[in-house]
Amino acid sequence: MNSPNTTDFVQKGNELRSEEMVVNMGPQHPSTHGVLYLELRLDGEIVVDCRVHIGYLHRSCEKIAENRTYTQFIPFTDRLDYLASMNNNLGYCLAVEKLLNIQVNERTQYIRTIIAELNRVASHLVGIGTFAQDLGAYATPMFYCFRDREQIVQLFDELCGGRLTYNYMRIGGVQTDFPPHAVKVIKDFIKYERKKLKEYMELLTYNAIFLSRTKKIGILKPEVAIDYGMTGPMLRAAGVKWDLRKDEPYMIYDRFKFDVPVGTNGDSWDRFKVRLDEIGESLKIIEQAVEALPPGNPVAKVNKVFKGPPGEAYMRTENPRGELGFYLVSDGGQKPYRNKIRSPSFSNIAVLPELIRGLNVSDAVCVLGSTDIVMGEIDR
Amino acid sequence: MDQAQISKLLNEQFPGSVAEEQPKAIVIKKESLLAIAKMLRDSDTAFKSCHCITAVDRKDKIEMIYMLYSFKHRFMLNLKIFLPMNDLTVETLSLLWKSANWLEREVYDLFGVKFLNHPDLRRILNPDEWTDFPLRKDFDRPDFYRLPQSEGLKAGG
Numbered sequence: 001m002n003s004p005n006t007t008d009f010v011q012k013g014n015e016l017r018s019e020e021m022v023v024n025m026g027p028q029h030p031s032t033h034g035v036l037y038l039e040l041r042l043d044g045e046i047v048v049d050c051r052v053h054i055g056y057l058h059r060s061c062e063k064i065a066e067n068r069t070y071t072q073f074i075p076f077t078d079r080l081d082y083l084a085s086m087n088n089n090l091g092y093c094l095a096v097e098k099l100l101n102i103q104v105n106e107r108t109q110y111i112r113t114i115i116a117e118l119n120r121v122a123s124h125l126v127g128i129g130t131f132a133q134d135l136g137a138y139a140t141p142m143f144y145c146f147r148d149r150e151q152i153v154q155l156f157d158e159l160c161g162g163r164l165t166y167n168y169m170r171i172g173g174v175q176t177d178f179p180p181h182a183v184k185v186i187k188d189f190i191k192y193e194r195k196k197l198k199e200y201m202e203l204l205t206y207n208a209i210f211l212s213r214t215k216k217i218g219i220l221k222p223e224v225a226i227d228y229g230m231t232g233p234m235l236r237a238a239g240v241k242w243d244l245r246k247d248e249p250y251m252i253y254d255r256f257k258f259d260v261p262v263g264t265n266g267d268s269w270d271r272f273k274v275r276l277d278e279i280g281e282s283l284k285i286i287e288q289a290v291e292a293l294p295p296g297n298p299v300a301k302v303n304k305v306f307k308g309p310p311g312e313a314y315m316r317t318e319n320p321r322g323e324l325g326f327y328l329v330s331d332g333g334q335k336p337y338r339n340k341i342r343s344p345s346f347s348n349i350a351v352l353p354e355l356i357r358g359l360n361v362s363d364a365v366c367v368l369g370s371t372d373i374v375m376g377e378i379d380r
Numbered sequence: 381m382d383q384a385q386i387s388k389l390l391n392e393q394f395p396g397s398v399a400e401e402q403p404k405a406i407v408i409k410k411e412s413l414l415a416i417a418k419m420l421r422d423s424d425t426a427f428k429s430c431h432c433i434t435a436v437d438r439k440d441k442i443e444m445i446y447m448l449y450s451f452k453h454r455f456m457l458n459l460k461i462f463l464p465m466n467d468l469t470v471e472t473l474s475l476l477w478k479s480a481n482w483l484e485r486e487v488y489d490l491f492g493v494k495f496l497n498h499p500d501l502r503r504i505l506n507p508d509e510w511t512d513f514p515l516r517k518d519f520d521r522p523d524f525y526r527l528p529q530s531e532g533l534k535a536g537g
Contacts, residue, residue, distance in 0.1 A: 055505040062490075063514055226428050226451070229479030240451075248454060312404060314447070314458075327445070329436050338515075340434040342447075350482045379505060 020048055023361075027056050031134045031365045034375030036349070038368075045360050050353040057379035065339035070096050071171060071304050073339065078165035080324075080343060080377040083126050086119035086156070087319045088377075089169035094250065095315035095326035096171045099308050107296035108173050109252045114186065114289045115156075115168065117282040121193065122152040123320035124275045124282075127372040131272060132204060134369035135213050141204060148196055151189050155182065173300030178293075186290050190283050197280055205273065214269035218355040218367035221266060228351045231344050232322025233278065234371060237263035237270040244318035255292075256285045268370035275372070307334055321345050321372060343377035381453040386425065393419060405445070405458035413461055414471045417446070421476055426452040430477035433484055435491045437517045442468060442491055463493060472498040490515040 025038040035056035041049040061080065065073045077092045078085040090112055097104065104112075129145030153163050159182070160168040160175055168175050204210050220230075225238040235242055243260040245253040261277035263270025308330035316325035322344025329338040348371050356364040387406050390398050397412035408416055420427045427448040436443045446459040463470060472495040474481040484495045485504040492513035495501055503510060512519060 055503075055507070058505040060514060063519075223428075224478075227478045229429050229431055229477065229483075242451065314404075314456075323431075325432060327432070327434060327447075338436045340432070342432040342434075346482065347479055350479065 018043070025364075027053075031369060033130065033368075033373055036373070036375055036378075038352075038364075040361065040364070042361065047356050047359055047361060047364050050356055050364070052349060052352055054349070054375070054378050057375045059380065061380045062339055062341060065336055067335065069305050069334050070308060070336060073336075074169065074171075075165065075167045078162075078167055080341065080380060081123075081319060081321060081345070081374045082164055082376050083374055084119050084123040084320045085162075085164065085166045086115050086168060087123075087317065088324065089166065090116050091315065091317040091319065091324045092326050093169045093171050094317060095313055095328050096308075098315045099311065099313035099328050099330060100171075100306070101309075102172050102302065104172055105296050105298065106294045107177075108298040110289050110293050111174055111178060111298050112169065113252060113256075114286050114293075115159075115174075117286045117289070118152050118155070118186070120282045120320045121279050121286075122149045124279050125149045127275055127320070128200070128204075128272065131369040131372065132210075134365050135210065137204070137210070141200070144196070144200070144203075148193060151185075151192070155185055155189075158182075170300035170302070172302035174298045175300075177298055183290055183293065186286060190287050190290075193279070193283060197276070200276060205276065211269065213363075213366055214272060214370070215267060216265065217268045217359065217363050218370065219265060219267045220351065220355060224351065224354065225266070229347045230322065230351060231347065232319065233271060233274045234322065234348050234351075236261065237274045238266035239263055244316065244323055250315075250317060253285075256288045258282075258284045268366050271370040271372075305334055307332060308336065316342070319344055321374065321377075322348060324377075341377070341380055343380065345371075345373040345375075345378045349373050349378055381425070381450070381455045383457070386420075386457055389425070390416060399462075402460070405460045407460045407462065410461045410463065410470055413459075414473070414476075416459070417448075417473055417476055420448060420457070426450050427457060428452075430473065430479045430483070431456065433473070433480055433487060435487050435493060435515075437491065437515065438462075439517055441465060442493060444470065444487070444493065446473070468492060469494045469496055471496050474498055489513075492516065 021042045023040045023042055025040055027035040027037040037053040039051040040047055061076050064076060074089055074092060077088040080088050125145040125148055129142040132141035156166055157163050158179060160166045220238045222238045222240045225235050239262060241260055241262045246260050258281045261274045263274050310330055310332040312329045314325060314327045316323045324344055325342035327340035328336050331337040355367050387398055387401055394412050394416060397408050397416060398406060399409050400407040427450045429449040431449040432447040434445050442463045444461045444463060448457045470493060472484055474484055482504060484498060487493050488495060488501055489503040489505050490513060
């Protein structure tokens, strides 16, 4: 480093020289939601440029998949987006089923839908709670959201014995059937959560401080969102009405009536609102699915070890954070030849420098919180 | 819209560019990738989104897969190109779709495919000091890794 030249600090006329400063945010930082490293270039308090460094959580899941049988890889998918493990399990199982051309029975379809939507509710609750926490609404919204999520987690715990990494879906079915009282528990939860959603609406959505922190912060235009390959709530908040469950229905989503919430400005508030509204829509789906739950045996009868037919399959599902895709290539062996995981957060974080350029550092934290990323699936 | 229509369109506009047609993908020649991608994005096919870019190591060649999505026609197109092991270079698509920037960096990091004219071709998941490409089939997993020599903290990365 050169020694500072004294003439640099001399005031020339009225022009005071200033220098840009590089600030490292992360990899250990409470509001980066994991080990994300942002290299911020600051002019005073304004972010001039940002470079995103990822890879601190890289566990080479794709390489591991090449050395495991199809069934053995299911627990690894839990560790991708660990807030929505059920959805990851489901996406992977659907991809393998597409490769093998397996049909599953009606009850399995319904149970999978209910579980996936419950996990979406749980995931969005964490997203909203931590977002409010990032904005400085210390503890209260977070604890409220985690209190509600706890009910879902306890149901899952009873179902499969895990609180975070469930490993519940199986190729061709699920691990266990619902216990007898599960339907009542879910119905009670829907009633409870609807009341609480109103509470969050009063607590946060139109709160003056919340509005002033989130409105018109980090505006994402729809064409930029599409250009970056973004999906999920981020894309919908930008005003693109696109939901895989509605537009290219997989499983049995075409049987349910629900809306797709869309934002208008694409700012942080819209992203929050879309997530909050999606909880309500998911509750609608769960309610209809629980009512129509058919009898049958959902426990899988597929062999633990099998050979995949040579070929490839790409299956994408609507995860809480966007479209999760599994691209499986098989050469006819017991293990996949290649398993590419196309994760939604990976695309959603790539846009961050565009969003936070020109904002204050505190607003950059707000934008990062509103993207609701999970590092586990970015780094895989 | 289906794959047969696209392949007909490609044969009309870029004669000789389609090398092979697979059940779920169109294999095109490496040289025509950029022109074809530009046409698919800007013409009526409206592939506005580059959903995913990935690669598969076929031992004698690397197979690149481009998944393009058209919101207008609700159609996902798989374009493939084959790269021989002695020439792992291909034009970047990051100037057409911004999503391609990071996706191509990932392919570079894990497979060692070099993207020409890429604005920022660095490793993305592995440390910068790495020399191996872990998703290649001939990757030999060592039992022990030597930590790279630390050169101290560099301001500005």
